[in-house]
Amino acid sequence: MPFEMIVGAWVATGLTLLIFSFLYKDNPLFKLAEHLYVGVSVGYVIVKTYDTVIVHLVVKPIVENGEIALLIPVAIGMLMLTRYVPKAAWMSRYAFAFIVGMGAGLAIPRTVSSFILKQVEDTIRPLLSMTGSDGVTFSMNLLNPASHLNAIIILIGVSSVLFYFFFSIEHSGVGKAVARTGILFLMISFGAGFGYTVMARMSLLIGRLTDLIEFSDTSYGRPTVWLSLLTVGALFLLARRGREQPPDIH
Amino acid sequence: MIFLRRQLPLLITLVTGLLFAAQYYVPHPASEQMLTSATKWLQIVGGFALILGVTSLFHQHAVKIRRQEAGWGYSLVLYVGMLGTIAVGLWTNGKESVEGTMTAFGWIYNYMMVPLQGTMFAILAFFIASAAYRSFRAKSREAAVLLVAAVIVMMGRVPLGEYLIPLSGDVSSWILNVLNSSVRRAILIGVSLGAVALSFKIIFGVERSYLGGGKE
Numbered sequence: 301m302p303f304e305m306i307v308g309a310w311v312a313t314g315l316t317l318l319i320f321s322f323l324y325k326d327n328p329l330f331k332l333a334e335h336l337y338v339g340v341s342v343g344y345v346i347v348k349t350y351d352t353v354i355v356h357l358v359v360k361p362i363v364e365n366g367e368i369a370l371l372i373p374v375a376i377g378m379l380m381l382t383r384y385v386p387k388a389a390w391m392s393r394y395a396f397a398f399i400v401g402m403g404a405g406l407a408i409p410r411t412v413s414s415f416i417l418k419q420v421e422d423t424i425r426p427l428l429s430m431t432g433s434d435g436v437t438f439s440m441n442l443l444n445p446a447s448h449l450n451a452i453i454i455l456i457g458v459s460s461v462l463f464y465f466f467f468s469i470e471h472s473g474v475g476k477a478v479a480r481t482g483i484l485f486l487m488i489s490f491g492a493g494f495g496y497t498v499m500a501r502m503s504l505l506i507g508r509l510t511d512l513i514e515f516s517d518t519s520y521g522r523p524t525v526w527l528s529l530l531t532v533g534a535l536f537l538l539a540r541r542g543r544e545q546p547p548d549i550h
Numbered sequence: 551m552i553f554l555r556r557q558l559p560l561l562i563t564l565v566t567g568l569l570f571a572a573q574y575y576v577p578h579p580a581s582e583q584m585l586t587s588a589t590k591w592l593q594i595v596g597g598f599a600l601i602l603g604v605t606s607l608f609h610q611h612a613v614k615i616r617r618q619e620a621g622w623g624y625s626l627v628l629y630v631g632m633l634g635t636i637a638v639g640l641w642t643n644g645k646e647s648v649e650g651t652m653t654a655f656g657w658i659y660n661y662m663m664v665p666l667q668g669t670m671f672a673i674l675a676f677f678i679a680s681a682a683y684r685s686f687r688a689k690s691r692e693a694a695v696l697l698v699a700a701v702i703v704m705m706g707r708v709p710l711g712e713y714l715i716p717l718s719g720d721v722s723s724w725i726l727n728v729l730n731s732s733v734r735r736a737i738l739i740g741v742s743l744g745a746v747a748l749s750f751k752i753i754f755g756v757e758r759s760y761l762g763g764g765k766e
Contacts, residue, residue: 307661309661312664315665316665332627334670335624335625335627335631336627337631337663338632339632340631341663341666342632343631343634343635347635347636347640347644347655348644349597349600350597350639351639351644352597353594353596369587373591373594373595377594380601383602393555393559393761394559395598397559401565402567402591404563404749404750405566405573406588407746408750411742419735419739420739422735443720443723445728445731450727450728453728454735457735458735458736462740482736485732487692487696488696492699492703492725494678494696495700496707498679499707501674504671505672507668508665
């Protein structure tokens with residue numbers, strides 16, 4: 301087995317166990333791994349951004365293709381950094397104005413098209429397919445998301461949830477019933493979202509445990525076993541030291 | 551001076567906003583080219599925005615180390631992790647692998663970032679479970695509905711659940727594909743209407759908080 305893989309297994313196991321130590325309680329080992337995580341992640345993002353933006357979007361096109369116009373966004377980006385010079389901080393507004401204006405302008409037609417009209421169309425269109433040249437048809441299969449029954453359920457769900465968030469009309473009488481239907485749909489969706497998230501986290505947990513089991517193999521030098529003992533020992537020592545030092549009441 | 555400091559930024563927002571909103575309705579190659587360039591420009595300017603965030607993080611932890619405040623050692627660990635990753639990343643030109651061989655940067659990604667990130671999110675499974683225990687008690691009809699939906703979806707996502715309750719897989723799919731998607735659709739429509747309204751407010755200078763405070 302390559303040396304870097306063995307070292308990697310020891311490091312990965314150690315870091316995994318340090319994070320898992322939080323299940324006992326918040327402790328210095330977890331904090332160490334947590335800060336290392338932030339540091340490594342930020343470092344990774346910096347390198348990737350440098351490679352994507354500076355190298356591939358700015359330097360290479362300018363040097364190899366002579367795209368001098370790219371110096372304009374660079375200048376706008378540099379204006380952002382004037383935030384650090386109090387007297388010139390107002391100049392950063394140009395950069396923010398450009399980004400926000402462009403973002404808002406791009407968002408309006410695309411949001412209206414993709415997220416409003418398209419969603420309304422997808423809610424209504426399946427119902428129109430009920431009437432064809434051979435009369436009215438109605439499919440009742442609940443397991444088929446495209447069935448007419450499900451199309452009606454989706455229409456009821458969309459309308460009632462939208463009505464629930466519409467506060468210009470008092471939710472009383474029929475409105476109250478519609479709003480309560482909306483709440484029921486929302487609760488089912490939140491429950492489903494929760495269940496889905498829990499299972500996604502479980503999947504990650506299974507992945508980490510699978511790695512720990514794999515790294516308990518002798519070919520790696522049993523890092524899971526040794527580092528588990530070390531982590532438990534360190535937590536024990538930390539807990540003992542914590543008991544010996546009375547808490548600072550001031 | 552007030553024109554340069556307050557009115558010109560608003561004018562830039564108005565012009566760029568209207569220009570890029572109009573671009574969508576102009577099916578001309580020049581318009582498409584403008585969109586491609588603008589997207590590239592946004593990415594470049596966004597890269598500089600990262601500098602703002604990272605500098606703030608650098609500064610915060612540097613102060614902690616310099617003053618040797620409580621927990622300054624952790625800040626040092628953060629610095630070492632960050633600078634080490636940057637150094638290795640630049641040395642390998644930001645490549646995780648070269649011709650199928652893992653680089654040092656790839657090693658950091660595979661044996662440090664992935665385990666740290668995976669475990670950090672995995673421990674949430676325990677906390678979500680304990681939070682659920684506290685909050686999911688069926689105190690009302692709505693809470694009971696939420697609880698039942700969550701249990702069905704959880705059962706339907708694992709083979710054991712489907713083995714114990716054979717219908718759970720189908721019901722789980724129905725909840726996710728029909729009931730859940732109808733709610734997501736309604737929320738998406740509502741959020742989008744809000745986003746469009748906010749975009750108009752920004753373009754026409756009604757919403758100005760993005761310019762920050764300070765002197766006029």
